[in-house]
Amino acid sequence: MMMRILTLGLATALSLAAFASCSNDPTLTGSTQTGSTLVFHQVDRVGEAGLIELFSAYARHDASNRADVLPDATAMATDINGFATGSFGGRSAQISAFLQNLLTPDVLLIDTSQSGDASYLGVETNGLIVDSCNGPRNGTGKFGGRGLNEDVVDSSLGLVFGSTVPTIAAGSNVPNSSGAIADDGAEKDGRAGRPNLTTDNVGCGGKHFNFAQFPYVGNPL
């Protein structure tokens, strides 16, 4: 009996020790290599919300998914410019240039010196994009990042099809961009008989976030 208890105790101790500090994932290590020597190749990446999906045709997605973020200022910016100034977007060269500088590289930025709620693109725009789902946010809106309940779709649509860029350009902190940008009159905001592309009219009210307790994202349905 004593031997059984000792055996069980030893096995448990070994198990806990292995779990706690020095376990390699056996699915990645293989039989002859250690995990640290295996090379993995990127197949997808995401930073901002739906950047590739909005600006790039499906045929371009795989290349973008596999690319590093560093070349975004050229490859992704080319896609943004093609869409924004093309027959669909119809925006001015000034607005397109602002969008390219604002949205590339495809990463979320936060400023840890700022307090308050997350604010999508808040670092780059000095908190000037007001989210339609969050309502009044705590703080200056300069923390950046992306909050769970932010309506990033409407924010993005407003930038591309609405009057957001002429409204915020002068006060923004976007690299390689300074000063006011004129309204090009090419908005697609549903007014004056124009098509509505600035809001999908879907809010965050149907989601079940739990901001009182980690992990905050709603329980599975």
Next chain:
Amino acid sequence: MRDGRRASLALAEALGRSRAYKRGLMKLVRTFGGILALSALIAIAVLYGRPVAGFDIQDSPTLVSRPGADISDVYLFPSPTNSNDVVAVMNVHPGLPAGTAATAFFDSQVLYTMKFDTRYSAEAIGSRPSENLVIQFSMGVVSGGTQQIFVYGPTAPNQTGTTTTLVSGGLTTGTGLINQTFPAGNLTVFAGVREDPFFFDLTQFYNIIPDRNKGSTTASCLPGVGSGSCPTGFNATGTDFFANSNVLSIIVEMPKTVLTQAVGATGSVIGYWATTSTQSGT
């Protein structure tokens, strides 16, 4: 004893002392495993039989065949419960139907990586970002209706860019099980099924811009640009395509100092993005 799995087997050996017990256990595992496999196939059939793909679902042929590598959204926000912390989220496998919480698992052949550039504000425009801090996750083989989660880092990557290797010599910071919260160093980690927090009228988006959809080459469609049957924009009342959908979430809460005091950290602006990688690239 190099890994947790071998340690688990040792523990099982110590506990399983009769052949009858082992036969019964194996039968139970096989039966339960069969149910899991069937459920997974049904879930995949339901998801990928849908007429339209998600905003970032099925984003390439590779991701169609490997949905566990398909990143839908990432988030980074101040902790709602601790002002000293930040929370990073990486969602994959979008479009999981409701009711699949017990049968959905991460892809054990995928390396999931959260990447941070903590020198962003000090780097020159045009030569940023470049990750100098990563947190990696690998997932064990599904066994007994659960899955082990392995956490590596946060630490400097072995290399930057689109190829990567396990950091810290492949040694974990911590391990836990899917759908459970667990510590990993000074991180609090959850990896498992959650409600998809994203909301969007995707169906109408694809009506307006069809060539963003999987496999479609139809030109974008807008009055004055496309044909006479083009939609006039989004509907007055939108429909959330992602209502009643789950995702697999990797959620990390950590002290801000993990980022601000990382080796090489400069300034207060930090960049964040996430990647998925496989050994084969497929």
